[in-house]
Structure formats: C-alpha cells, structure tokens
Amino acid sequence: MQSTSPPAAAVALSGITRRFGSVQALDGVDLVVEPGEFFGLLGPNGAGKTTLISILAGLTRADRGTARVMGHDVVADYRKARRALGVVPQELVFDPFFTVRETLRFQAGYFGLSGVDEWIDEILAHLDLTAKADANMRSLSGGMKRRVLVGQALVHKPPVIVLDEPTAGVDVELRRSLWAFVRKLNRDGHTIILTTHYLEEAEALCGRIAMLKAGRVVALDTTQNLLSRFAGITARLTADRLPSAWSGRDFRRESGVFHIALASYAELERLLADLRAEAIVIEALALAETDLEQVFLRIMKGEGAAAPGGVR
Amino acid sequence: MRTHEGTGWITLLRKELLRFWKVSFQTIAAPVLTSLLYLLVFAHMLESHVAVYDGTVGYTAFLVPGLVMMAVLQNAFANSSSSLIQSKITGNLIFVLLPPLSPGELFAAYVLGAMVRGLVVGLGVFLVTIWFAPSVLAMPFPWWALAFAALGSAILGTLGLIAGIWAEKFDQLAAFQNFIILPATFLSGVFYSIHSLPPFWQAASHLNPFFYMIDGFRYGFFGRSDVSPWLSLAVVAGSCAALTALTLALLGRGWRLRT
Numbered sequence: 001m002q003s004t005s006p007p008a009a010a011v012a013l014s015g016i017t018r019r020f021g022s023v024q025a026l027d028g029v030d031l032v033v034e035p036g037e038f039f040g041l042l043g044p045n046g047a048g049k050t051t052l053i054s055i056l057a058g059l060t061r062a063d064r065g066t067a068r069v070m071g072h073d074v075v076a077d078y079r080k081a082r083r084a085l086g087v088v089p090q091e092l093v094f095d096p097f098f099t100v101r102e103t104l105r106f107q108a109g110y111f112g113l114s115g116v117d118e119w120i121d122e123i124l125a126h127l128d129l130t131a132k133a134d135a136n137m138r139s140l141s142g143g144m145k146r147r148v149l150v151g152q153a154l155v156h157k158p159p160v161i162v163l164d165e166p167t168a169g170v171d172v173e174l175r176r177s178l179w180a181f182v183r184k185l186n187r188d189g190h191t192i193i194l195t196t197h198y199l200e201e202a203e204a205l206c207g208r209i210a211m212l213k214a215g216r217v218v219a220l221d222t223t224q225n226l227l228s229r230f231a232g233i234t235a236r237l238t239a240d241r242l243p244s245a246w247s248g249r250d251f252r253r254e255s256g257v258f259h260i261a262l263a264s265y266a267e268l269e270r271l272l273a274d275l276r277a278e279a280i281v282i283e284a285l286a287l288a289e290t291d292l293e294q295v296f297l298r299i300m301k302g303e304g305a306a307a308p309g310g311v312r
Numbered sequence: 313m314r315t316h317e318g319t320g321w322i323t324l325l326r327k328e329l330l331r332f333w334k335v336s337f338q339t340i341a342a343p344v345l346t347s348l349l350y351l352l353v354f355a356h357m358l359e360s361h362v363a364v365y366d367g368t369v370g371y372t373a374f375l376v377p378g379l380v381m382m383a384v385l386q387n388a389f390a391n392s393s394s395s396l397i398q399s400k401i402t403g404n405l406i407f408v409l410l411p412p413l414s415p416g417e418l419f420a421a422y423v424l425g426a427m428v429r430g431l432v433v434g435l436g437v438f439l440v441t442i443w444f445a446p447s448v449l450a451m452p453f454p455w456w457a458l459a460f461a462a463l464g465s466a467i468l469g470t471l472g473l474i475a476g477i478w479a480e481k482f483d484q485l486a487a488f489q490n491f492i493i494l495p496a497t498f499l500s501g502v503f504y505s506i507h508s509l510p511p512f513w514q515a516a517s518h519l520n521p522f523f524y525m526i527d528g529f530r531y532g533f534f535g536r537s538d539v540s541p542w543l544s545l546a547v548v549a550g551s552c553a554a555l556t557a558l559t560l561a562l563l564g565r566g567w568r569l570r571t
Binding site for chain 1: 313316317320322323324330331335403404406408
C-alpha cells in the first residue's frame, strides 16, 4: 500500500532556545508556518524576532531545538534549507563595488543558478528598478537600496520569504508598492513571514500572527481571532472627570483625554447616561474599534496571553 | 533558470576578482610602483657594495625575486583580509552567508581570489624590474619559482582570511598586518641573504616560515639558495596544509561569522 506523507510545513520550529551571555534571547519557541501563509511575527524590541529569523537563515545557531524550512533541517541539511529561504535583512546593507544588476547576478550565482537574466529583468521591473539596473549601489536612495535587498532575497525563487522589518524608514509610496508586490508573491504561492513594528500593516496583511515577548511565544492565532479575543470599542473622552461609577474601570488618561475600554455599544450607552446623570460636560468624544495595536499592547501587558499548543 | 549544485564558489571567486579589478590603481598599480621604488633606492645604494652567493649574483638581480615574492605575499594577504573585513563591517557579508555555500567553497573562493591578486601584482613587479636585472630571465628552475609563488600566495591568502574572520574593526586588521605580516616579510631575506647575518639572526631566520617562501622562490631564479629547496618546499607546503585545516575548521564552526 502506498502511503502519502503530508506536505512539509514551510517553517517548523521546535523547542528553539538561544542565550547570549546573560540574556535569554529565545526560550523554547515552537512555531509552525504552513505553505502559502502570510504570517506575522510581532514583538517589542529585544523580543527575539531577529534571533529567530537568524536561526532559520543559518546566521545564528540555536542552543537547543530544531528549525526546518520546507522540511529541511537548517543545520544538517543546510543547503536545501537555505535554497528554500529568501531573507530581506533589517539593516540596509549593500556592496559598494557593484551595480544593481551585478549585485543580483552575483546573488543568483551564489545559489549556483545560471540563465537568470530574464528573471532578474522581471524582478527589476516589479521593483521599479529597471532604470537603475546599471547604477552603482552607492548612488541609490535608501528606498531603492531596500528594494534591491528584496530583489536579492527573491533571485533564487525561494518558496519561503522572510521580511525583517522591510518598511522601517521607508516612505509611504514605496511601502504601498512593496506590499502590493509582496501580496502578489503570496498569491503566487510564496509563504511570507513578516516582522514589523507597523501593526496596521500586520493587521492588513497577515492571516496569522505570533507575538513574542522575552523570547517566548505569548500569542499565536489568526489575526481575526486575536482581534475578536479583545473585541470592543475604545472611547476617547475629553472631560473634567469620569462618573463615579466608572472610577474602577479599565481606562487610562493621557493629556486630559480618558481612554476607556468598552465591551459593547450598550456599555457606551451606560457611560453616556452616567455622564448626563452627574452633569459632566463632554468636550470631545471619539470611538475606535479594537485594532491589532491594542491587542498587542494588552497581550504584552499579560492580558489574555495564550499560545495554543501545537497550533499549525 | 538552471541550478548547478556546488558552483556558488565560482561566482564568489568572480566577485572577488572583479572587486580588486575595479580598483586596480590601488590594488595592482600602486604596489608595483612601491616595489619599483624599493628597487631603485636599494639597488642604487648597494649594487656596488654587496654581492651574493659568493659573488656569482649581483645585488640588483638578487633583489628582484625578493621584491616579486614580497609583493605576491603582501597583496595576497591584503586581498582576502580587506574583502572580508569590509564585508563584515558594512554588513554585506550576509549575502555570502545566506546562500548554501559550504566552508570549503568559501575558503576556495577567498583564497583563490587572493592568490590571483598576489600573482598578478607579482608578475607586474617582475615585468617592471627585469629591465634593471635582465639576467634573472635565465631562470634555471622556473617551476620551482612558480610552485613557491603559488604556495606562498595561498598561505598569505589563508592568513588574510583568518585575520579577516578574527578582526572586528579595521584597527585590529592593521595590527595583524603591521605587527605580524610586515615584519615577518621584511625579516625573511627579501633584501639580503641570511648568510650575511650574525649566527643568532641566521638561526632566528630559520624560524620564520616566510624565509622559506622567499628562499625557495629565489632557487627558481638562480639555482642557489640559503637552505635546500626541498626543505623550503616541505616547510611551505606543511604550513599551507596546517593553515588550510585551521581555516576550514574556523569556517565550519562559523567562528565570528555566524553567532
């Protein structure tokens, strides 16, 4: 009888631990990303995101645990694992000796690829770099250098692409065109793993999100589930004070504005009624649905943190 | 698009060659000019005062292979060490670490690139200095000279790779170059035969592996040397093998390259 094994996960991390001196950068990370996912890896600075990516890319070795890319162990089977992975690094790095085209050709050559000129032309066109193909890397703007980094990560057509804060310091126009291109790559079947500090980007792009804190996964779920777990409204109220019944509620005050978490619109009705009852004047009132930023902040504060075990 | 497994190092070698070729005034022409100036100054000062190998070889002719070999060694070291430290400091080394290049492939590309640079500069020095000592063209054992040039450039290319891996800033690399490589090269018999030294310094010279590279290289030009060319070959080949093994182990562990 012929048995068919299930397709390998795009990325599978199991019990990954890494310590740098006294700092526990990663503390037993388990994570599985399925092929074709657009996956977000979020966390504050120092949470371990870049260390995790470096372990996947073979730039850093884990103290314990295993990491696989498309089923290939990143240490024991590093050639296949690296061939399956494209990484856009966080730092804006480039080789000042070469042109854009030379840079891409060399990168393809390091992977043992030949006959890549057509694909390089396609990449250049997608990244709006055709006019700069023969320009030296030094002469490019920061945004253009960032695009070349994306091109270098794609030149060997990897099924899994990791973007480590690719839009840091990038202008709005480039950010939009970059995301349009990355969405297209995802539609074409590439698995995308994204780290970013722009949570509205993660909310708009990622189907599933893992949140890291101090080297541990503190939340792992679909973006929709994360949002609904903390579903509600935030009322931003400018007034002298809150009604007495609300003094024990979950709120914070910034620059004279109360930020009050409300479970529903019915609760908003009660707030308005209590304000009227105590004759408190509303100077301004704005409402906002819960977004990923609020979810992120609440999870980082330790509310509702849950990483469903074995979630794929 | 076709994949040829195990050929990535050829691209890295091409990149290394193009890197120094693009700045050839600095990497080729400048060291050739420096060697020519050494020859002009030292030959003018010492030609009539110093004769070597029992007076059978004039000082200028003696100096030519020494200067050629010094240029080969110093430039081979400079190529691999500067390429690596620049890539580390600017961060673009990541482009070499992300692809599936094995430690052996990284080693082959960087060391062969260094050898080519060393040998090209050495050839340039040879071409501009033979005008001052045409007798060196007689070369009774050219294959010996070639073997020592190849092994010497491989050793210094490997040392450059080790220095580039070890150093974390340009200052550390300059220290390696100025306090180890430069004295070892200058005190290896480039400018003199060790038979002209007092016994203590003669014995000390025998502990310097660079002496064997230059002495063996000179054997190819004159058929004469301070020690047996076979001894020199054994020391140089042994050093090359030991350094190769050390460097492959360092690259395999990812020492100072992969955290």
